[in-house]
Each structure stands twice: as structure tokens, then as C-alpha cells.
Amino acid sequence: MPKLHVTTSVNGEPVEFLCEPYETMLDALRGQLGLTGSKEGCSSGDCGACSITLDGRLVCSCLMLAAEAEGHEIRTIEGMAKGEKLHPLQQKFLEHAALQCGICTSGMLVASEALLAKNSNPTEEEVRFWLAGNLCRCTGYDKIVRAVMETAAEMRETAR
Amino acid sequence: MNVVNNKWIGQRTIRPDGVDKVTGRAAFAADTTMPGMIWGKVLRSPHPHARIKSINTAKAEALPGVKAVVTSRDIVDFTIEKGAVMLGIQDMRWMCRNVMARDKALFPGHPVAAVAATTEAIAAEACKLIEVDYEVLPWAIEIDDALKPDAPILHEFNKFDGKPSNIMGRIESKKGDIAQGFKDAEIVIERSFTTRPVHQGYIEPHACLISVAADGKTTIWSSSQGQFMVRAMTSMLTGIPQSDIRAIPAEIGGGFGGKTIVYLEPLATLLAKKSGRPVKMVMTREEVMRATGPTSGSKSTVKIGAKKDGTIVAAHGSFYLQAGAFPGSPIRGAVGCSFAPYDIPHVLSEGFDVCSNRSKVAAYRAPGAPIGAYAVECVLDELAEALKMDPLALRLKNAAKEGTKAAHGPVFPRIGYIETLEAAKNHPHYAAPLGKLQGRGVASGFWFNAGGESSAQVNITEDGNVVVTTGHPDIGGSRAGIANICAELLGIDYKRVSVIIGDTQTVGFSNLTGGSRVLFASSMVVTQAADKVIATLRERAAKLWEIDPEAVKWENGAAHPVSPNAGQFEPLTLADLAEKAPSQGGPIGASVQLNTQGAEGGFGTHICDVEVDVDLGIVRVIRYTAVQDVGRAVHPSYVEGQLQGGVAQGIGWALNEEYIYNKDGKVDNPGFLDYRMPVCSDLPMLDCALVEVPNPKHPQGVKGVGEVPLVPVMAAVANAVHNALGKRFYSLPMSPPKVSAVLDAPPTQQAAE
Numbered sequence: 001m002p003k004l005h006v007t008t009s010v011n012g013e014p015v016e017f018l019c020e021p022y023e024t025m026l027d028a029l030r031g032q033l034g035l036t037g038s039k040e041g042c043s044s045g046d047c048g049a050c051s052i053t054l055d056g057r058l059v060c061s062c063l064m065l066a067a068e069a070e071g072h073e074i075r076t077i078e079g080m081a082k083g084e085k086l087h088p089l090q091q092k093f094l095e096h097a098a099l100q101c102g103i104c105t106s107g108m109l110v111a112s113e114a115l116l117a118k119n120s121n122p123t124e125e126e127v128r129f130w131l132a133g134n135l136c137r138c139t140g141y142d143k144i145v146r147a148v149m150e151t152a153a154e155m156r157e158t159a160r
Numbered sequence: 161m162n163v164v165n166n167k168w169i170g171q172r173t174i175r176p177d178g179v180d181k182v183t184g185r186a187a188f189a190a191d192t193t194m195p196g197m198i199w200g201k202v203l204r205s206p207h208p209h210a211r212i213k214s215i216n217t218a219k220a221e222a223l224p225g226v227k228a229v230v231t232s233r234d235i236v237d238f239t240i241e242k243g244a245v246m247l248g249i250q251d252m253r254w255m256c257r258n259v260m261a262r263d264k265a266l267f268p269g270h271p272v273a274a275v276a277a278t279t280e281a282i283a284a285e286a287c288k289l290i291e292v293d294y295e296v297l298p299w300a301i302e303i304d305d306a307l308k309p310d311a312p313i314l315h316e317f318n319k320f321d322g323k324p325s326n327i328m329g330r331i332e333s334k335k336g337d338i339a340q341g342f343k344d345a346e347i348v349i350e351r352s353f354t355t356r357p358v359h360q361g362y363i364e365p366h367a368c369l370i371s372v373a374a375d376g377k378t379t380i381w382s383s384s385q386g387q388f389m390v391r392a393m394t395s396m397l398t399g400i401p402q403s404d405i406r407a408i409p410a411e412i413g414g415g416f417g418g419k420t421i422v423y424l425e426p427l428a429t430l431l432a433k434k435s436g437r438p439v440k441m442v443m444t445r446e447e448v449m450r451a452t453g454p455t456s457g458s459k460s461t462v463k464i465g466a467k468k469d470g471t472i473v474a475a476h477g478s479f480y481l482q483a484g485a486f487p488g489s490p491i492r493g494a495v496g497c498s499f500a501p502y503d504i505p506h507v508l509s510e511g512f513d514v515c516s517n518r519s520k521v522a523a524y525r526a527p528g529a530p531i532g533a534y535a536v537e538c539v540l541d542e543l544a545e546a547l548k549m550d551p552l553a554l555r556l557k558n559a560a561k562e563g564t565k566a567a568h569g570p571v572f573p574r575i576g577y578i579e580t581l582e583a584a585k586n587h588p589h590y591a592a593p594l595g596k597l598q599g600r601g602v603a604s605g606f607w608f609n610a611g612g613e614s615s616a617q618v619n620i621t622e623d624g625n626v627v628v629t630t631g632h633p634d635i636g637g638s639r640a641g642i643a644n645i646c647a648e649l650l651g652i653d654y655k656r657v658s659v660i661i662g663d664t665q666t667v668g669f670s671n672l673t674g675g676s677r678v679l680f681a682s683s684m685v686v687t688q689a690a691d692k693v694i695a696t697l698r699e700r701a702a703k704l705w706e707i708d709p710e711a712v713k714w715e716n717g718a719a720h721p722v723s724p725n726a727g728q729f730e731p732l733t734l735a736d737l738a739e740k741a742p743s744q745g746g747p748i749g750a751s752v753q754l755n756t757q758g759a760e761g762g763f764g765t766h767i768c769d770v771e772v773d774v775d776l777g778i779v780r781v782i783r784y785t786a787v788q789d790v791g792r793a794v795h796p797s798y799v800e801g802q803l804q805g806g807v808a809q810g811i812g813w814a815l816n817e818e819y820i821y822n823k824d825g826k827v828d829n830p831g832f833l834d835y836r837m838p839v840c841s842d843l844p845m846l847d848c849a850l851v852e853v854p855n856p857k858h859p860q861g862v863k864g865v866g867e868v869p870l871v872p873v874m875a876a877v878a879n880a881v882h883n884a885l886g887k888r889f890y891s892l893p894m895s896p897p898k899v900s901a902v903l904d905a906p907p908t909q910q911a912a913e
Binding site for chain 1: 172174175177178179180181182183184185186187188190191360361362363364365411412413414415416442444445635636637795797798800801804805807808809831832833837838839840841842843845846
């Protein structure tokens with residue numbers, strides 16, 4: 001079977017690539033597109049390290065076929081900072097030491113951003129359940145939850 | 161102590177590698193490529209125990225796209241007869257057989273061949289074409305099965321008590337005379353416990369990318385807990401000299417001990433050598449779960465005797481730990497650490513290393529110690545209950561302190577165990593009210609900590625900033641700690657210090673990131689190197705001022721005369737002296753290599769509250785406080801992070817994590833869905849109370865902190881469950897089916913549990 005030609009948008013930029021029909025979006029991002037910020041921890045949708053958004057919806061890119069990106073908008077960790085300016089979540093993760101090894105961090109940040117886009121004032125419980133699809137083995141989640149809640153508070157303050 | 165005013169030590173600075181990690185730039189093991197790169201895959205044994213009669217790779221080699229195939233014939237054989245060849249704590253006889261089965265496959269997932277091909281799909285297809293003729297043998301997974309008189313023997317050469325056995329070794333720590341000790345006791349409690357193997361659970365699977373040039377020059381890009389370990393093991397298993405192997409430490413996505421040995425690197429090196437192409441290998445999660453080291457499952461019996469006033473007079477522990485396919489379970493940790501928090505006159509602590517048809521265990525955060533502490537700290541809880549004593553008061557009455565001789569040998573110097581108990585007792589958590597079906601438990605723990613070899617370079621850049629190079633992969637933020645210390649010593653802004661991890665050919669030998677040794681050891685060498693740099697800077701200023709170097713002090717990032725008597729001179733900053741360096745004796749920098757000594761053990765005491773859903777059998781941790789003597793919190797956030805991470809792992813071990821085997825002797829839950837590690841919604845905030853009793857043998861007072869926090873957790877959770885339900889659990893995990901079974905059991909069965 002010939003390779004599929006996919007036209008899509010990644011982090012706001014038009015992108016074309018070729019892929020095998022069985023290849024996942026994570027394969028295409030990490031392989032053809034050279035965007036290795038999304039990580040493969042399990043390839044079964046259980047760890048969330050490959051989290052991206054598809055038209056604003058949080059998905060595990062390891063569970064999505066690359067061909068499904070056709071005509072849609074993909075955002076990844078690489079599109080989160082605006083040039084040298086970090087997203088408030090990225091800044092808060094640094095200040096709170098909400099990462100240790102860093103392998104889950106891309107997915108945590110993408111998932112957290114998707115949460116705050118839906119819910120600007122999440123409770124601790126809401127943050128914990130939203131992030132339940134993102135495994136972190138280093139931090140015990142404490143500093144991650146604090147960083148997300150504090151970012152939300154600051155973003156609400158800025159938006160006023 | 162070198163440090164006086166502490167502008168940076170103790171600050172929660174932004175870690176040097178932070179921006180790379182929050183933007184997705186940081187390069188982990190699987191994130192790189194090389195021109196001409198091909199892919200390697202491993203063929204693994206489907207059987208728990210089988211003799212390999214023959215391997216035919218002809219069909220695989222003939223498949224278009226296949227560039228190389230390797231089997232055990234390509235790997236250097238360390239024969240059993242010639243005896244142990246040790247690299248650190250690893251015997252290369254077992255390591256060469258673990259990376260590739262030789263005469264026998266010893267667990268499902270044991271590599272038997274590896275293929276490199278132009279695509280991953282072709283490599284996987286080629287693996288299926290390799291014909292292996294197995295003679296399937298009877299197998300044993302559990303300790304009891306491996307110890308039966310007619311058990312299948314994994315290593316036929318091995319004898320224990322004169323008979324072929326799967327017990328590969330026994331060690332003991334002994335103090336006093338336990339027979340006498342138990343005679344003196346007025347109350348004796350003896351209980352047996354089991355724990356299941358649990359995986360370190362790092363989110364980054366093992367991966368590497370390796371190139372071998374025609375002249376043998378080899379470049380290894382991989383993530384590990386020690387690039388020098390990778391170089392040495394790869395060299396020993398492939399025959400390529402260490403001087404030809406440049407092992408570059410990628411960012412590592414978690415290790416917890418599990419990346420202190422090699423799996424893929426020797427195979428990828430041989431495939432790269434045979435094919436002439438760079439070879440990339442990445443494990444799947446299933447491969448990680450089937451073929452890399454969890455920690456041991458265990459079976460322990462602990463007997464403790466005390467006086468009625470709570471004075472412990474005798475203790476006996478016997479710990480049987482699963483080693484997996486090859487000897488080397490962490491019995492030393494179980495035997496040495498379990499009773500270490502207590503001053504007990506008569507102790508016998510013994511450990512048995514038991515092989516069975518599971519993947520070879522690897523280190524996991526304070527290896528062995530949590531297994532032993534689980535048993536000991538649960539028995540202490542029963543003892544406190546029987547004596548009607550507060551469990552912290554019982555521990556305080558028997559706590560080890562300066563001068564106590566531990567059963568495993570050392571006489572403790574000034575230690576902070578009592579301080580952790582006092583801090584726990586006085587913590588608001590300990591007095592907080594509990595609701596219905598809620599309970600509180602406490603437990604303590606000890607880990608040896610470690611020093612050992614470490615190297616560092618401190619170089620002053622031409623523009624007057626600082627580059628520090630060390631040799632230990634940074635898993636949990638050690639670069640931030642080193643930057644804090646270096647900024648402090650040189651009296652400059654933290655942001656002017658850049659800390660990097662060197663590869664094997666650019667920095668001196670540095671032992672593993674393990675044993676909670678990294679900040680202890682690397683800050684010791686960095687301190688000495690910074691001291692040398694400061695001495696050079698003072699000499700340079702003295703020469704320019706034409707005064708004695710002794711009359712120059714280094715303060716706030718500049719050379720000053722020690723007093724007006726020494727002369728009146730404008731301070732010379734680091735930038736000034738760097739600029740003048742070419743005309744004043746050349747580059748400024750120092751390198752130090754040491755076998756560091758003086759790592760003192762660490763102690764922690766934990767308080768855990770649980771709530772039990774008696775309908776579903778679910779135990780939830782609702783509040784947790786970890787108290788630990790951390791020596792000196794150089795970067796408090798990352799110290800807390802170590803405590804919180806260890807606690808989360810312990811809660812997983814206590815409540816859910818376990819390898820489940822099916823009737824074919826294979827792991828039935830080799831993925832994150834069914835191997836249930838704690839997720840965000842499973843845990844509460846994890847509070848930390850840092851007690852700082854500085855290590856007198858370290859320039860900044862640093863003690864290792866990373867491993868202690870896993871040690872007390874399972875006992876703290878188990879004791880809390882007992883407090884909530886009035887029932888004790890003697891086996892882990894306390895998962896919903898087990899909890900329900902105990903809750904539903906009639907009282908008589910409960911007593912027998």
C-alpha cells in the first residue's frame with residue numbers, strides 16, 4: 001500500500017507529510033516532523049506523555065492515526081511558548097519544581113492547558129481527575145497540582 | 161564548613177535544565193537520530209524456562225532490509241567456572257547471560273537474538289523468522305515454588321547446604337546473642353509477611369542509539385543512571401576497549417535504580433558493528449515490564465522481644481528475596497536497614513537470595529530496605545498496641561542515636577532519627593481528628609546512603625561566568641543543587657553558573673547516580689574544585705596588587721584585600737580576572753576527582769491517614785506527612801520532591817502495584833492499564849517536614865535524601881489500615897480484592913490470615 005499524503009496544521013503552521021496507514025500521530029510528530037517533545041511512554045493511551053490537542057481537544061497522539069490529522073489543527077508542547085515567552089503554566093512548573101526527570105512534563109503541560117481552556121477555576125479535585133490520564137512517577141503530583149492551581153489563579157487575575 | 165552567608169544554598173532556584181524540559185526541547189534517549197540510522201529489535205523467549213538447543217537465523221538474515229543479526233555467540237562469555245567478574249555490585253557472568261540467553265532462557269522475555277533492519281517493521285518481521293529450538297523445562301515463579309525440594313533448578317552448578325538449590329546466597333548481620341535476648345524478653349511478637357515484585361515504573365522506556373565506526377570508535381547515546389557504567393558494561397560485553405567508547409548521557413526519563421544496568425546497549429553496539437550503520441533500539445512498555453528489573457517479591461519473618469516498659473531487647477528477621485533469573489536480590493538492604501533505626505542489644509538479621517523464573521531484579525529506591533522495614537515496622541505497631549504505648553513513643557524509647565552500634569556494623573555519628581520522631585509527634589497531623597473508617601499509621605525507615613567516585617570540572621569562561629561539568633546523570637534536579645552550591649562558593653549570581661553532565665570522554669570517572677549519592681558526592685568534588693579556582697583568583701589578584709595571596713580574600717564574587725592594612729585596592733571581580741587571565745597565567749579552572757567518603761545514613765518517619773471504602777475494599781490515602789533528616793536542603797523544592805515521589809511509589813506498592821502471573825508463567829499485566837501505579841486522583845497533597853541535622857563530614861552538611869522516603873511507606877499505610885479497620889494485613893498489595901476478602905471473612909479465618 002502506498003504511503004498516505006497528509007495535509008494538516010501543527011502549532012499554527014501548515015504541514016504536509018507522508019505516512020504509512022498504520023502509523024500513529026505520535027510516530028509522525030516524532031519521526032517525519034521531528035517534534036520529539038511529545039513522548040512515548042506506553043503507546044496504549046495510559047501514560048499521557050504523548051498528549052496533544054486536536055482542534056482543541058486533548059488526545060493521546062499514540063492512539064490517533066497520523067492520517068486522521070488531515071484537515072485538522074494539531075497543537076503540541078512545541079507550540080506552547082510564544083517565542084522566548086513561556087506560557088504561564090510552563091513558568092509555574094519551573095517555579096514550583098513541578099518536574100523532576102521531565103519525561104511526563106510535555107504531556108502534563110498540554111493536558112493542563114486544555115483543562116484551563118475549559119475551566120479557568122478548577123478545584124483541586126477537578127485538577128486531579130483531569131490529570132489522572134497523565135502518569136508521573138517522580139513527583140507524587142503534589143507540586144504539579146499546586147502549579148496548575150496557582151497558574152489558574154494568576155490567569156484569572158490577569159484576565160480581569 | 162565553607163559556606164558562611166548562604167545566599168544561594170537553600171534557595172528554590174529555577175533548575176538549569178528546566179526551560180528545555182517545559183518546552184519539549186530536552187533530548188531523552190529516544191529523541192535523537194543519526195544519518196543512515198537503522199532499527200534494532202529483540203527476539204525474546206516465550207517460555208519461563210527452556211534449554212536453547214539451536215538458533216537458526218538464516219531466514220531472518222535473508223529478509224530484504226535486514227542488516228545484521230546477533231545472538232549470544234557474539235557476546236563475550238564470562239564463564240561460570242572462572243568465577244565472579246564484578247562491576248560494582250553486578251557480576252558480569254550474570255550480566256552477559258541477562259542481556260542475551262546462552263544455554264537456557266530463564267524467563268519469558270529473556271532475549272535470545274537481536275536484529276537490525278532498515279525499518280522497525282522489517283526488524284520485527286525478521287525476529288519472527290528466527291528459528292529457535294527450545295526444550296521447555298519445568299519452571300518456578302514464586303519463592304515457595306523455587307524452594308520446594310523438587311523445584312526446577314535454574315542454575316545447576318549452585319548448591320546450598322550441599323544440595324542443588326535456587327538459594328544463591330545467604331548473608332547476615334549479627335549483634336549480641338538473640339537466644340539470650342529472647343529469654344530476657346517479657347513480650348515477644350513474631351509475624352510473617354509477603355510482598356510482590358513491583359516495577360520502578362519510569363515513564364521513559366529503555367532506549368539507545370549507537371554508532372560504531374570502521375575503526376571501532378563507538379558513540380553511545382542512551383539514558384541511564386551512569387554513562388560510565390554503560391561504557392564499562394558495553395566494553396566488557398563486546399570487547400571494545402573503554403577508550404574507544406564515548407557514552408553520552410541523554411536526559412533520563414526516570415530510573416529509580418532500574419537504569420543502573422544495561423539491556424540494549426551491548427546488543428545495539430554489536431548490531432551497529434556488524435551492519436556498519438548506527439542502530440537505534442527502543443523498548444516497548446511491554447518489554448520494559450517483561451524483561452527489565454522490578455524489585456524483589458519477598459517473604460519475611462520478623463520476631464521482636466521487649467520488656468513491659470517497651471525496651472526492645474531482641475530482634476530476629478529473616479528475609480527471602482526473589483532475585484529473578486540471576487543472583488543479586490537486594491538482601492543487603494533488607495538485612496542491614498530494617499533494624500538500623502533502633503538500639504537493640506541482640507539482633508540477628510538474615511537474608512536469602514532466591515532465583516526463580518522471573519526477569520532479573522534491578523535496584524529500586526533503597527533496594528531491599530522497604531521490604532524489611534515493612535515487616536519490622538508492622539511488628540513494632542503490634543508491639544506498641546500490645547503494650548498500650550503510643551507507636552512513636554515506642555520508637556523514641558528505642559531510637560538509635562549518636563554512639564549506637566548498628567547490627568550491620570557502624571557506630572552512628574550524630575544522626576537525626578530522634579529529631580524526626582519528635583517532629584512527627586509534634587506535627588499537627590499527628591493530633592488531627594479522624595473520621596469513621598479512617599485510621600492513622602506511623603513508620604520509620606533507614607537507608608545507608610553512599611559516597612564513592614565522583615569527578616567535576618569548574619571552568620571560568622573568558623567572560624567571567626562559570627561552567628561546571630560533573631559525571632552523574634541528573635534525574636531529580638541535582639544540577640540545580642550544584643548550581644546553588646557553586647554560586648554560593650564563588651559569590652556570584654546563580655544564573656552565571658551553567659551545570660552540565662559530561663560524557664565519558666570529557667569528564668573523569670563518576671560512579672552511578674544511585675545510593676542517594678549524587679548531591680553528596682558531586683558537591684564535595686565541586687566544592688574542592690571551586691576552592692582551587694578561588695585560590696587561583698586570589699593569587700592572580702595578589703600578583704596584580706603585588707601583595708601576598710594570604711592578604712587577599714574572595715567575597716561576593718570579587719577579590720578584596722583582607723583588611724585596609726593589606727593595601728587599598730578596588731575589588732577585582734570574576735569578570736575582571738577572567739579578562740586578564742591570558743596575561744596572568746592562562747585559563748582559570750580546576751578539576752577534582754575523589755573517592756568520596758563520609759556519606760551518613762538517613763532516617764525518616766512518616767504519618768499516614770487512610771480511609772477505607774468497606775463496600776469496594778478500596779483504601780484511600782487521605783493525608784500523608786513525611787518527616788526526614790535531610791542533612792542540608794540545598795534546594796528545598798527538589799528535596800521535597802524526593803520525599804513526595806518516594807511516598808507516591810510506596811503508596812502504589814502498598815495498595816495496588818504487583819506483577820500478576822498467569823498459569824503459563826508469564827506476566828499478565830505488562831502495561832500501565834493493569835499494572836496500576838498511582839495516578840493524580842489517587843493521592844492527596846503529600847506534606848513534608850524537613851529536619852536538618854547537617855552531616856559533619858560534608859562541606860555543606862549534605863546527606864543523601866532520595867531513597868529513605870520509600871522505606872517507611874508500606875508499613876505506615878498498613879498500620880493506618882489496621883487503625884481504621886482493626887484488622888491487620890500481612891501481605892502486599894492491600895488491593896481491593898484482598899481487602900474485601902479480609903473484610904468479608906468470618907473472624908476465625910481473619911485470625912489465621
